Amino acid sequence: MKKADIFEFYRRLAEANPAPQTELAYGNDYQLLVAVTLSAQSTDVGVNKATKLLFQQVETPAQMVALGEDGLKQHIKTIGLFNAKAKNVIALSEILVRDFDGQVPQDRDLLTTLPGVGRKTANVVMNTAFGAETFAVDTHIFRVGNRTGLAPGKTVVAVEDKLDRQTPAPFRRDAHHWLILHGRYICKARKPECWRCPVVDLCRFKPKTPDPA
Numbered sequence: 001m002k003k004a005d006i007f008e009f010y011r012r013l014a015e016a017n018p019a020p021q022t023e024l025a026y027g028n029d030y031q032l033l034v035a036v037t038l039s040a041q042s043t044d045v046g047v048n049k050a051t052k053l054l055f056q057q058v059e060t061p062a063q064m065v066a067l068g069e070d071g072l073k074q075h076i077k078t079i080g081l082f083n084a085k086a087k088n089v090i091a092l093s094e095i096l097v098r099d100f101d102g103q104v105p106q107d108r109d110l111l112t113t114l115p116g117v118g119r120k121t122a123n124v125v126m127n128t129a130f131g132a133e134t135f136a137v138d139t140h141i142f143r144v145g146n147r148t149g150l151a152p153g154k155t156v157v158a159v160e161d162k163l164d165r166q167t168p169a170p171f172r173r174d175a176h177h178w179l180i181l182h183g184r185y186i187c188k189a190r191k192p193e194c195w196r197c198p199v200v201d202l203c204r205f206k207p208k209t210p211d212p213a
Helices: 003-016 029-038 044-057 061-076 082-099 119-130 139-148 156-166 175-185
Strands: none
Touching: 003 175, 029 044, 029 061, 029 082, 029 119, 044 061, 061 082, 119 156, 119 175, 139 156, 139 175, 156 175
């Protein structure tokens, strides 16, 4: 995709949604870290249901450690891989209490040393909590990047690197939110809704899905 088309691509997404936000519910940086960690291979809706009561009781890593692994499992047992996730959340909470004075570090490399926190999770936290210009490539962004021609790549890291190089300055802060939402609600995996896509003429995907009406 040409530079002018990339700029126009983001401009239209920004015009449609000037202030995009994560759909995960959280009250502070620590709760965001927990929510994103729990969201791996789970939907945001499912995670929000699981954390609704949890986050009323737990606002800090120390409170999570006090709740314990079994207590956490009771809250999150409705989401996938809850046993492993509970173990990781308790472990990362213990590390935050022990090594970071209970604070979430504002550093991607430090975040990825925490149990259960990969590069995507760290990128989400850096962007959403701390305003960093990071690109958290999930399945939606990977699909949109490749299907549209915005940032084609064979790996998640390749797509992330291309987005980082090619996303214009005005759109870097919110780019990954726009792309996730676009992939979640319009550029869907099985049948993209091209007939209502604001960037359909810039997209390289063929054939375009016709309006079912």
